[in-house]
Amino acid sequence: MIKDFLFELGTEELPPKALLKLSQALESEIRKGIEAVLGQGAAELLKPAVFRSFAAPRRLALLVEQLCTEVPASEFFVQGPPARIAFDASGAPSKALEGFARKCGTSVDQLVEMDGKMCFRQASAATPLTDALPNIIAQALDKLPIPKRMRWGASRTEFVRPVKWAVLLFGDEVLDCNIIGLQAGRKTRGHRFHYNHEIELIAPADYEKVLHEQGYVVADFAKRRELIRTQLLHEGDKIGGQVVIDPDLLDEVTALNEWPVALTGRFEERFLTVPSQALISSMADNQKYFHLLDGAGQLMPYFITVANIQSKEPQQIIDGNEKVIRPRLADAAFFFETDKKTTLESRCDKLASIVFQKDLGSLHAKSERVAHLAGYIASRIGGSPAWAQRAAQLSKCDLVTEMVLEFPELQGLMGYHYALNDGEPQEVALAQNEQYMPRFAGDQLPETLTGAAVAIADRLDTLTGLFGINQPPTGSKDPFALRRATVGVLRIMVEKELDLDLGELLKVAADGHASLPARDGLEERVLDFMLDRLRAWYEDRDIAVETYLAVHALRPTRPLDFDRRVRAVAYFRTLPEADALAAGNKRVSNILSKQDSHNDAVVTESLLQEAAEKDLFSRVQAMQIELQPVFERGDYQTALEQLAGLHAVVDRFFEEVMVNADDESVRNNRLALLSQLRGLFLGVADISLIGS
Known part of the structure; x- marks a missing residue:
């Protein structure tokens, strides 16, 4: 026999960036719990079952269609002592056999011989799955990836946010149990503004439809995301612009809205004199707005916001958002104009008061080390040592500008704009941003040789420094992202075909540090670490590990040569x-x-x-x-x-x-x-x- 099963947990607004992950984990843990209870026949019993997750700002839910209603009867044999020593010559049971029978809670005459062993046949009768479901849900909720749980009121119950209601239906029946301090029932709730009332659910299959038609809630995360995407594209078409839909921002906005409505606002064109990425960061990070580009790929003075309500007067919502974004963009414009009055070079001395790492000195000292190494690298790859040194000396100066202090994610990019404003060579300016490339897996690489030299030098300085003070990454901790830094260096050398010797560069980098307690053998340790990172990199490119090992056995120290x-x-x-x-x-x-x-x-x-x-x-x-x-x-x-x-x-x-x-x-x-x-x-x- 099969029935539909529904579990919903109603909460205060859940963390938007964690919502999808929580929903996926809930489905996974409940599925694993059901499979464990059903035992060996789980795969066959769950063949007709369909698992569907739902996630919205105030709810996590799981609907399992056509779920079996009982845990089938089972039989298995517990093995005991070998049959050849189970009885003595007179036929009396041995001490070992009697002890085995007592352990199994039975008598010797109930034991049987199988495959040369004395065994106890253990059978369990079929039981309703409803007996196990509350415990499965409780365990699933305990295993959700919640870094920090909170308490509310006088209760000692903990969850990511305060819980308000719980629905637990199997067929048309409510499972009588307590979930995170709440008595399970059949009543959910609608949209906080459109229908802030209880909604009684008769059957699990009604869940999505009833919430949509009566409660003004689009409960399916994927459907809600696609609805928002469609609305964004429609809004962009209305003004002849191309809306830029960042996947992470789209997920976050989807997690913030139960009944999404996209609306287009605009800002003053005078703000377009500010570097576009600064405006985009302000709109996306602070207000969760989507920006638009014209046919030439330039930022348009428009934004699209997604409201969690269908207003009878949408212009009021638009006006409100325009009022909110105007001072933020004005701040960005003010910071930009203020920063341009001071050159990057004149900011270098401020870096002396900023600690890079307590045992490795200040950012100013790091910049000087990186400048020396970057010039050395540039001389090896046909670049300009003078430009590489200059770019490295200026590379951290934008960290003390007003714009980057307000928008840390713009470091490097603002350095590029300020370097241009200061009259620095184009390649020196580009290197201010390229030094951070690649920022993540699959990200673009530096285009200029100067940028590549600074990017490599910066990472090698960090690697040798931290290994030199005995702080390499561990299995669980890598606070300075040395693994990512290593892959970045290797990618630049291989994909840009820079024939550089890591062993040689690591020595120059290590010598640049005034004193390192673990200096002996430092180059070899860092080189081993870096070459080992190639293994995972090649596995990601579907190259067999044996192929990597065949080359690694020779330990080539030039990544480009290694790759060839x-x-x-x-x-x-x-x-x-x-x-x-x-x-x-x-x-x-x-x-x-x-x-x-x-x-x-x-x-x-x-x-x-x-x-x-x-x-x-x-x-x-x-x-x-x-x-x-x-x-x-x-x-x-x-x-x-x-x-x-x-x-x-x-x-x-x-x-x-x-x-x-x-x-x-x-x-x-x-x-x-x-x-x-x-x-x-x-x-x-x-x-x-x-x-x-």
Whole structure:
């Protein structure tokens, strides 16, 4: 038998940025709880069930259509002692058997033998699922991702916000239980303004429709989000603008409204002289407004707000929002004009009073270190060392401007505008913003060489400094986002094809710090950390971990070179000869690992006896000459393609030649030949690690 099940928890307004996550977690935890109660047959029993989450500012709900009504009867056997020692020669039960029977709450004569063991057959009768649902819900609510729970009134009950009502229906019946201090019932509530009354629910299936038609609540989060998106696009079309719909802002606005109505307002065109991102941040972060662009991609003097009410006089709402946004934009304009009166350079001294990290000095000291390293990097990549040093010296100055103090998210971007205002070179100005790129996974990279140099230098200075004071990231803590910083450095070097040596740069960065307590071996520790981050990066790009490990075994210190090797090995693995050559390399590696080093051994041609080893020697000699220029230009894919041609001659060698010959000189000569063969492949990667 199946019935519909509905759970709704009514609350004060829930945190908008957490609403969707809470809803998803509630569904997941209740589903897991039901599956656990149903046991092994859960998948089959839940086949007809449909789980639907609902989330609005004042409610979290879950509707499960066609949920089974009972936990089926079950039977399983508890294993006891082996049957061969269960009874003595006279047939009397052993102490172990009697103890097992007592533990199971039964007698010895109720035990049965199965597969050589004495077992107790334990059966449970079918029980109504309603018996388990209240506990499942309570546990699900306890497991919700709520960083800080609150109490209200005199109650000791805790939740993310005060709870007001609870609905718990299974079919048309109310489950008699207490949820977070509330007696469960069948009454929900409508919109706070349009219909702030109780609504009695007769059946779970009525939930969404009744709330929409009677309560003025669009309970389905996804439907409400799509409704808002459609309204935004319609409002934009009305004024001939393109509304910019940021997904995070759209989710937040969806979480703030139960009955959304989009309305368009405008602001004075004089504010458009302020950098557009400052206006956008003020509108989006403070007021949750959506901005619009014209056909040329320029900001228009309009905004779209989403009201949580369908007003008979919408112009009053628009007027109110225009009055609210005007002083905020006026503040931004004032800050911008005030900041422009003082150059970035003149602000540098203020950085001396701002601590970057208590053991690593001030932001001023950091800027000087970064300037030195950025100039060094620029000289290695064909950039301007003077521009890189200048950009780095100014890079943190916008942090003490009025605009960035008000809108911290504009750091870098305002530095760009102020640098232009000060007459700095275009590339120096661009680097003020590019130093923070990439800000997140998949974000754009610096376009200029100056920006790339400063971005790399800033991150390497932080990495070496924190490792140098013994504060590397731990499994759970990474307060300075060193993992993200590392991926940023690697992405810039690889994707912009900057052939830089990390080991070399880390030494320059480490030497820039006045004193570091953990200076010994610092470069190696940071390098290991950075190369290890490549593993996850390649996994995200669907490159097998064995491919990464094959290259990592050689520990190349140039990320661009590392990447070329990885891509070459990934391609090599698609070749038909790859598996056999990997197996051959593994065999060679195993043989050489059991012998003294033969890395520098010379093959004596006169000691070659078998045709197969002579053939291999000839091919290896020729390949060493052919591949030298290929390796020098880093064309590892071509190198592996040519090495794949050794497949047949290597197989023949192992089939016809005994490496461990009785004659020591012959044996050593063959080991030297294998060492040279392996050395060819190690010019790219340790191919032995990609074998099965």
